[in-house]
Amino acid sequence: MNSCASEARVRRVVTALVVCLSTGLAGCSTLPGQGPSASDVAGTAQSAPNEHYDGYLVTRLDSRVAGILARKNGASFHGRFADHRPAPSQVIGVGDALLVTIWEAAAGGLFSSPVIDRASPGSHTATIPEQVVARDGSVTVPYAGRIQVAGLTPPEVERRVVKALSGKAIEPQVLVTISRNLSNSATVAGEVTQGARVPLSSRGDRILDVVATAGGIRSPVHETFITLTRGGRSATVPMQVLLTSPEENIFVWPGDTLTLTRSPQSFTAFGASGRNALVTFDALGISLEEAVAKAGGLLEYQADPSGVFLLRSETAETVRAIDPSYPIAPGVDRINVVYRVDMRDTNTYFLARQVRVENKDIVYIATAPINDLQKILQLVQMTASPAATARTLAN
Numbered sequence: 051m052n053s054c055a056s057e058a059r060v061r062r063v064v065t066a067l068v069v070c071l072s073t074g075l076a077g078c079s080t081l082p083g084q085g086p087s088a089s090d091v092a093g094t095a096q097s098a099p100n101e102h103y104d105g106y107l108v109t110r111l112d113s114r115v116a117g118i119l120a121r122k123n124g125a126s127f128h129g130r131f132a133d134h135r136p137a138p139s140q141v142i143g144v145g146d147a148l149l150v151t152i153w154e155a156a157a158g159g160l161f162s163s164p165v166i167d168r169a170s171p172g173s174h175t176a177t178i179p180e181q182v183v184a185r186d187g188s189v190t191v192p193y194a195g196r197i198q199v200a201g202l203t204p205p206e207v208e209r210r211v212v213k214a215l216s217g218k219a220i221e222p223q224v225l226v227t228i229s230r231n232l233s234n235s236a237t238v239a240g241e242v243t244q245g246a247r248v249p250l251s252s253r254g255d256r257i258l259d260v261v262a263t264a265g266g267i268r269s270p271v272h273e274t275f276i277t278l279t280r281g282g283r284s285a286t287v288p289m290q291v292l293l294t295s296p297e298e299n300i301f302v303w304p305g306d307t308l309t310l311t312r313s314p315q316s317f318t319a320f321g322a323s324g325r326n327a328l329v330t331f332d333a334l335g336i337s338l339e340e341a342v343a344k345a346g347g348l349l350e351y352q353a354d355p356s357g358v359f360l361l362r363s364e365t366a367e368t369v370r371a372i373d374p375s376y377p378i379a380p381g382v383d384r385i386n387v388v389y390r391v392d393m394r395d396t397n398t399y400f401l402a403r404q405v406r407v408e409n410k411d412i413v414y415i416a417t418a419p420i421n422d423l424q425k426i427l428q429l430v431q432m433t434a435s436p437a438a439t440a441r442t443l444a445n
Contacts, residue, residue: 105386106361106385106386106387106388107369107372107373107376107385107386107387107388108387108388108390109372109373109387109388109389109390110389110390110392111360111389111390111391111392111398111401111402111405112401113397113401115372115389116401116404116405117404118368118371118372119368119404119405119406120404120405120406122368125285125286125287126285126287126298127257127278127285127287127298127299127300128297128298128300130278130283130284130285131278131280131283131285131300134300134301135301136253136254136301137234137250137254137301137302137303137304139203139252140203140228140231140234140250140252140304141200141201141202141203141233141234142183142199142200142201142202142203142204142207142228142233143183143200143201143232143233143234143304144183144184144185144187144200144233145182145183145232145233146182146183146228146230146231146232146233146234147180147181147182147183147228147229147230148180148181148182148183148189148199148207148226148227148228148229149177149178149180149226149227149229150177150178150181150189150191150211150224150225150226151175151176151177151178151224151225151226151227152175152176152177152178152191152211152215152219152222152223152224153174153175153222153223153224153225154174154175154219154220154221154222155174155220155221156174156220156221157174158220159174159219159220160192160193160215160218160219160220161174161175161176161192161219161222162174162175162176162220178191178192180229180230182230183199183200186198187199187200187201188200191211191214191215193214193215193218193219194211194214194215194218195214197210197211197214198210199226204226204227204228205226207226208224208225208226211224211226212224231249231250232247232249233304233305234249234250234304235247235248235249235250235304236248236250236255236260236302236303236304236305236306236307236308237306237307237308238260238261238263238264238307238308238310239307239308239309239310240308240309240310240311241267241268241269241274241310241311241312242261242264242265242266242267242268242310243264243265243266243267243268244264244265245264246264248260248263248264250302250303250304254301255301255302256299256300256301256302257276257278257292257298257299257300257302257308258292258293258299259302260302260308261276261308261310267289267310269310269312270312271289271290271293272290272332272333272334273312273313273314273315273333274288274289274310274311274312274313274333275287275288275289275310275311275312275313275333276288276289276292276308276309276310277308277309277310277311278302278306278307278308279306279307279309280303280305280306280307281305288333288334289310289333290332290333290334291333291334294334313333313409314330315330315331315332315333315335315409316328316329316330316331316409316410317329317331317341317407317408317409317410317411317412317413318410318411318412318413319341319344319345319346319413319414319415320412320413320414320415321353321414321415321416321417322348322349322352322353322354322415322416322417322418323342323345323346323347323348323349323353323413323415324345324346324347324349325344325345325346327345329341329344329345331344331407335406335407335408336406336407337402337403337404337405337406337407338360338391338402338403338405338406338407338413339399339402339403340407341407341411341413342358342402342413342415345413345415348393348415349415351418352417352418353415353416353417353418354415354416354417354418354419355392355393355394355418356392356393356394357390357415357416357417357418358390358391358392358393358413358414358415358416359388359389359390359391359412359413359414359415359416360388360389360391360405360407360411360412360413361386361387361388361389361411361412361413361414362386362387362389362408362410362411362412363384363385363386363387364384364385364386364387365383365384365385366378366382366383366384366385368387369385369387372387389405
């Protein structure tokens with residue numbers, strides 16, 4: 051009696067599973083899996099963001115989309131800062147320290163000692179003690195008064211002092227030197243051996259020159275980024291780019307700030323891949339092709355080759371280029387985008403080589419539909435086994 055009841059129960063379960071199979075597994079929404087299927091990801095895309103702007107755009111990765119992504123402008127010092135020449139001639143600024151030396155043509159003048167005898171002709175020169183340029187941009191020169199020096203070069207200051215001493219000193223000549231140059235310097239901070247204010251030479255110093263003067267970087271090159279801030283504008287570039295692209299190693303200007311930060315780059319791999327993990331990569335980035343390989347590739351018999359997805363947040367400008375009809379609410383500058391990659395198409399492999407994976411991207415590989423069928427058959431076997439065992443024992 052119990053055996054008959056068990057067999058009836060098995061028949062009911064099998065019948066239910068067959069119905070489930072006949073409807074394309076639509077009713078089997080509770081089967082265990084590694085994430086949403088390809089149809090789940092593409093099918094739930096909203097045509098427009100809702101009031102909380104939490105929608106996303108799904109687009110197929112084809113040659114047009116790959117071209118748009120390949121043309122995305124990465125951060126560039128050369129592109130961000132238009133003037134690539136060395137800084138203008140060094141000028142004196144507030145806080146700089148100056149030494150002023152004055153010569154006269156004959157003894158007995160304001161800055162020379164009198165002739166005592168033929169063996170001692172006297173001194174025709176005098177050096178004024180070091181002075182710091184005051185907040186009003188001036189220094190004091192004896193018999194010349196306050197001289198405005200801020201914003202001038204040393205030769206321009208020399209001419210001003212000579213003019214002020216004319217008629218007072220004997221054919222004066224003046225030499226002005228900057229003994230401590232604070233205004234013609236750049237600040238280096240962050241992941242450097244010794245953060246400091248680095249004086250800039252008159253020949254011009256490039257970014258790597260200034261970083262080397264500060265002792266070099268402390269963090270690994272492939273994890274280091276440099277941010278250059280100048281006049282309210284800034285750009286961030288990987289250190290590796292400066293080492294491999296000489297045009298990015300631009301001249302540093304007075305007042306610039308260089309901030310070096312350590313920022314390991316990574317993407318997250320999910321789904322039917324050989325690795326479900328946080329995967330790191332160099333600051334120069336990797337291609338989508340390399341990212342899939344780093345994630346362990348597509349698992350045989352489990353992965354859906356038509357359901358490889360790259361998920362990221364894109365700028366509104368990029369989304370408009372991909373799909374001009376996609377509605378973007380006012381004030382929204384970032385939109386979530388899902389790129390669908392069909393690895394069954396040979397051409398897709400070449401496209402995946404063009405597309406760069408960015409920091410914090412997600413690479414998701416969907417489970418193949420046949421894998422759900424295998425799970426159902428396993429459930430059938432697990433359900434039927436106890437009844438078969440009971441029938442064997444009864445006989």
